[in-house]
Amino acid sequence: MPEAGFSALPYDELLTCIRCGFCLPACPTYASTGLETASPRGRLALMKAAADGSLPATPRFAHEMFFCLECRACESACPAGVPFAHIMEATREVLHERGLSPATASPVGRFAMRRLLPDQGRLRRAVRLAAAANRLRLPQLGRRLGIVSPILAEQAAALPPAPGPRRLRPSYAAEGPRKARVALFTGCVMDAMFPDTHDATARLLARAGAEVTVIPGQTCCGALHDHAGDRAGAVGLAKANITAFEASGADLLVNNAGGCGAMLKGYGQLFADAGEPAAWQERAAALSAASRDASEALAELWPEGEIGELDADVTLQDSCHLVHAQKLRSAPRALLARVRGLRVREMAGADSCCGSAGIYSLTNPVDSAQVLDRKMGAVAATGATIVVTANPGCLIQMRWGIARHGLQQRMRAVHIMDLLALALARARP
């Protein structure tokens, strides 16, 4: 008999794996370890064994489950359409309830999940504090004193400086006839670290003909909670976002973070899985249906013509949850192709995870660095001077990778919305 929690795993979905192994070459942790246990097929075998009752919920089992980046590249590679992340999240929920989820089992993790991410004011102050500590070179000092691990010090040093005065306005009027009313989803880390990217996104959407509102009352999307197995925490945040979006009266909810976007589009499924009342399930599904990635919304509202001008060599690092979860592979590439003068150099394995993976770079920094090092080889080989991303985690990770590989003089990491806004500004002085 399976342990109580594991009997709730979606068994029909577990059975859909035909074990062909086609997911293995797509899996970054398989690439860095060569271990079947660290591959999607192996993880499915483990989860099935747990559901069958032959593997108990132990710390080692939890370690294997949380070693997964949940980048979902395996889902794109899978011929049988196994909903890997859906099964993994059900498994992680069981582990979370047993106190075996690293992110929610530690006091620091619990504080971050419950008090920091959902509170934009507190998160902004924390980001400013971290930036100030960085200016004072405290991480390096901590490392020398032996109280900060070398890898954490390295990660901290690569964080962006504190954002300047907040440019993001409550609303932006549509340029030309109004094509849509858009609510801008601001999220947690994106908003605290990269608020100017929100301003760039809003200006681009306004240029495309959208009336943009930064809706009050919204909060973190809950993706980090869901990936850590805290489904209840994710549902709580989702309800706040649903209420805020409904109150705005907007047609679309647009985000510029691939991870948040996948979560917002998954609210319908989340509420169904959590057994929420039918009315809430409908409201969640409605938000999911209205959700768009910024690149998707721009392509929809502003389908053709040049988007500014920029003389540069760039390469795109796909956001995993944009390309594998939201299946948006061509949308960001199509936008880059519309920038005059821009030379897009496709990297090998652009749709392979950079190792950021939500909070993975914090819970598994050494494993994350291994994935990152492989990625930076591909980035550097393109000869690009800008690596374009579409998610805050990727942006932070790419900054770390650039610093870690001594590439600061050669390249920088830029969010696609900032790049497009820059191109537009160049062309429209």
Added chain:
Amino acid sequence: MLSDTLRRHLRDALGADALLESPEALAAYAVDATPLFAGAPSAVALPASTEQVAAVVRACAEARVAIVPRGSGTNLSGGTIPERGALVLCTARMNRIREIDAANMTADVEPGVVTAALQAAAAAQGLYYPPDPGSQRISTLGGNVAENSGGMRCLKYGVTRDYVMGLEVVLADGTVVRTGGKNVKDVAGYDLTRLFVGSEGTLGVVTRILVRLVPAPQARGTVLACFAGIEQAAAGAAALIAARVVPAALEFLDRATIEAVEAYQPSGLPTDAAAVLLIEQDGHPGQVADDLATIERVCREAGAFDLRTATDPAAAEQLWAARRAALPALARLGPVLIMEDATVPRSRLADMVRAIDAAARAQGLRVATFGHAGDGNLHPTCPGDARDPALMARIDRAFEDIFAAAIELGGTITGEHGVGLAKAGYLPWRLSPETLAAMRAIKHALDPGDLFNPGKIFAAPRPRAGSATHA
């Protein structure tokens, strides 16, 4: 569970991180790509060198613990299912391409090198490694050698066997032997290379592989031909050979496959076609152009009602989309997918397709068939569900009829997947007792203690349940 002594010997040889014994690791290495099969390994060893492989073999031989050599575990015959508490010896860490020798057109690789990685390394030097099993993006050369893997290009280019020039193998007593070499001509002694190719890990552990490469073809062209009847398609395939065209690929999809593909990911195939041939030719541009013209003419004369030709890669990819979608489309029809590889001389292709349909009808099943028409190598494929024993029994009976029919048509029970566990009971249908005895004698000579991959290839004959037509 390993004994303390064996564990100590293995750790001394490998280092602690290359010996896995956790319940999680044992669960992950209990299965391969073969539906319905699972074993229970006692441990997983991840050697990084020939010396480490030899040490593992010696330690296991002394402790009388069997060894299952494994690459990426993508075989479809249960060939890497650990039986009798065997230790899984996984070659994933032996994955270096040691040399591409352009002058001699050879590649020297470790067994864990992924097939596609070798193909890419060869292509970077204008060379070509043709064998292309369906799992080439993750299958290993070691696995390809063990299974003598085929693929889509075998009619023109041959199978893995035709490319292996030499091997390094660790034998059951831990000694290391080297066979063959870079010589195109070399008749010094028995051809042990060919003996080990296709031996499914039952005779030794392959630790180095020397393969032959060929010049990369300069041009390619693809023709897709739709037929209203299976006979017409089969006649078309036969007429191509009669016209002295040897295509690089000659693939076949039946109506059930076409319908599944179109329902899953429409690729524009006419669903009123009873069969589709997908024909690719490669080589010198002039020759490719000539052959494409012949292929079109022959297919039209054979009754093709829809012909599409592509010479640029993007358009060719469009034509290949349906073939590539066959597995995903069929995989979505049920939780497990039973995919076999009954093979007949190519002149009996239509007979075999008819026999497959009859066997499926007799059990009230829908079996989709696709495969390599040029090789007479078909993949009758049937979705199943392990939770439905009655359904699985019907599928089992249908495939029994299919294998019997293949043998009656002068064919074989497996063209490219191997015998392993899945076909072991059928092997005596295909081979005479004398032939099997000769094979067992070889096995006994090289592995008297049954150390390597026990339970594979040799098993008691499966009784023929359905009819008494077969002896």
